[in-house]
Amino acid sequence: xxxxxxxxxxxxxxxxxxxxxxxxxxxxxxxxxxxxxxxxxxxxxxxxxxxxxxxxxxxxxxxxxxxxxxxxxxxxxxxxxxxxxxxxxxxxxxxxxxxxxxxxxxxxxxx
Amino acid sequence: xxxxxxxxxxxxxxxxxxxxxxxxxxxxxxxxxxxxxxxxxxxxxxxxxxxxxxxxxxxxxxxxxxxxxxxxxxxxxxxxxxxxxxxxxxxxxxxxxxxxxxxxxxxxxxxxxxx
Numbered sequence: 001x002x003x004x005x006x007x008x009x010x011x012x013x014x015x016x017x018x019x020x021x022x023x024x025x026x027x028x029x030x031x032x033x034x035x036x037x038x039x040x041x042x043x044x045x046x047x048x049x050x051x052x053x054x055x056x057x058x059x060x061x062x063x064x065x066x067x068x069x070x071x072x073x074x075x076x077x078x079x080x081x082x083x084x085x086x087x088x089x090x091x092x093x094x095x096x097x098x099x100x101x102x103x104x105x106x107x108x109x110x111x
Numbered sequence: 112x113x114x115x116x117x118x119x120x121x122x123x124x125x126x127x128x129x130x131x132x133x134x135x136x137x138x139x140x141x142x143x144x145x146x147x148x149x150x151x152x153x154x155x156x157x158x159x160x161x162x163x164x165x166x167x168x169x170x171x172x173x174x175x176x177x178x179x180x181x182x183x184x185x186x187x188x189x190x191x192x193x194x195x196x197x198x199x200x201x202x203x204x205x206x207x208x209x210x211x212x213x214x215x216x217x218x219x220x221x222x223x224x225x226x
Contacts, residue, residue, distance in 0.1 A: 034214075098167065099144075099156065
């Protein structure tokens, strides 16, 4: 039962902002939106998470719609090292919850 | 603060052998989860340990086992290896109950190839 849907792949020019969308129309009130990315054959890297407010950290910004049914991860100035598969997941509590990644979005940064 | 470390990074074994993988969590993290990742099945949860006790277990056969030590380091063991056990094995650590959502941080993984 997929909780999120993401485009299969996206391209972005180096130096431009990469905007990765995610739909989570069945999200419940206590579920957070999390983003991870995975560079080929490496462990997933935590990027950012949010509940309902927009969030920003040193890696990215997360914009969550007011109805919380979708969100966008923004990498403000994409570099070649940002080429990876990006996973959007919704989760209520990590304590006893097992992570499940969908197919994610394969983001390719074009020089 | 050092991240999650896993050893070895790469491993080649033959069918029928057994293997032990090691994970050192981020300092202060008390929970360690193990995942198997394959191209066909994606990320699958194996088990989670907290304070040396297994708290959760996924749907894997008994050939897959684990343990956690008092310093929170964890090992997982796979006995009687099968070709289908070839995968990237990931360890993730977190510190439950700290008052914030318990973000899981992953290690680099161990790439296991079974011949």
